[in-house]
Amino acid sequence: MKKWIYIALGVLVVGFVSYQWYSSKNSTQTASASVRTAVVQQGKLEVKISGSGTVQPVTSEDIKSTIDNNEIDEVLAAAGDEVKKGDELITFTDGSDPVTAPADGVVTTMSVTAGERVTSGQVVAHLTNYKDLQTVVQIDELDIPKIKRGQTVSLKVNAFVDQAYTGKVTAIAEEGTSTNGVSTFDVTIHIDKPDNLKVGMSTEASILTASKDNALYVPLDAIYTSNNQKYVIIASSDTTNQNSGSEQKTVKTGLANEDYVEITDGVTAGETVQLPQLATGSTTNNGQRMMQGSGFGGGFGGFGNTGGFNRSGTGQRQFTGRSGN
Template sequence: MKKWISIGVILILIAGGSFWFYQSKKTAAPVEQEMMTTTVQKGDIKVQVSGSGSISSINSSDITSESEGIVDEVLVAVNDVVEEGDELLTFTDGSDPITAAHAGTITSLDIEDGSRVQLSQVVGHITDYKTLQTVISVDELDITSIKEGQAAEITADAFPDETFEGTVTAVSKEGTSTNGVSSFNVNVQLTDPKELLIGMSTEVTITTESKEAVLYVPIESVRVNGDEKYVIVQESNENSEATTQQVVETGINDDQNIEIVSGLTEGQLVQLAVTISSEGQGFRGGNSGQSFPGAEGGQNFPGGAQGFPNGDGGGQGFPGNTGRGNQ
């Protein structure tokens, strides 16, 4: 019996040792770094902020009496369309009639000829279905770049193949905090709402800054060393591929590319570092959560869980694109 127990123990030890050896070989798979290149390009860059909201009327208000008296005649009915200043009802004593505060449609009316109206009594409601807006919530990191008059593009779930134009008309000066993160309301008026209806869901993209015909490279190709930003320029010749570290001045950026103000010329090759395992599965590495300030407008490259590797001579890793930041 003892003999069989000893044999069983030996078999278990052999199986465990084999599993450990396999796992250690798998975990210790060598990692190598392959340098890929990209070309300095010339084109347009737009810095944009996005948010979701719903359609509402800019002008929607109660019809309220500013005097007390007996109604002589109700001049409108529910669903009537009126213009600003139109008379809605008159009084028997000749008091000033109640008029429409703005253009719109009479959506409710709780009064009739001969009724007595009290001061400040609400007798109906008027809604403007032609002048519409969408109100979106914008993160506190982006709100400082939003200004009245900026152009916006709006899409609606109900019209997936159509894009609507709009303009920022108001930016809230007070935010609301949820789980330690503050957000601010931004009102965007639609230029032509077409068939949009109040309550429909929307996605809004506001262009906060744009430049045309500028040099740019992918964000991941720019590295940081202290206060200095640089790229690795690759120069190919017949015998070898030499590289140089080139200091650059950056400008605005979107979520993919960054403007190069000085330091590079169109067509140059710059390196993109991609770390790959021996099994060929690649990923970008680096310091997590680092943020990279832009040169203009206080723009931040988003921090993230995975950043870009330090590269040659880099003191700090370049951030990944997972996390909060300007998009």
């Protein structure tokens, strides 16, 4: 009986030791695999702010009579007619100045008939131009100071996912709308070539607010902070040991967004920088944090030309970077 007890205990001990060895080996391999690096890239760095909205006509207005108590002689246009600016729409029996189209467009409604008398200020028709379109998007209050008239815009329309549209900022609202303590502002974007677009379609706009050629840039989590200084870790050639031969370099930063940051001083193109480990729950030497939080403490604090992270919702920053040859 004792023999079987010893055998059972022996099997348990061997199994436990084997399990510990396997777990330790697997943990080492996982730690090694989690060492991450990135190469310092050089190319065009673009910072964009995004917002969503709908397609609207640039011209959509009521046409009003300027004549008081005059009788209409003829109504020269009907709903659905396409007219040019200055075309006569309504004439009067007494020869008064006719009502004319204030712009190119389509007469969407005609509210009067021949023989009817009109008063000054009375709406007699409505005009809409479906060939000259714009979109109005909502931008977060944190980003609105960076939006300027004339900025170029890339547009996506949900109805035409494979087609790209462009435009320019033409107007910025002076007053915002507050919802749940967050204010947004309407930004009007004139669409360059609104082929196939219809009023009411949903749009996503990316407004280019900053751009720099030949910029050096790295992923955001490659930057660490200590004593109000930013630095990177130049990665060791031994990728299995993140601290073997690594070098800490102080850097200065420039343009930034939610993915990448420009480095204006401290590194050169092609250098390899160390990124935080994928493992969580502890910190490494030199004060660098794990992926749970990069060296920024969750924001862009201190970056030139950027400000802080956007709140969720409209006005998210985007990045476009193209490496140099």
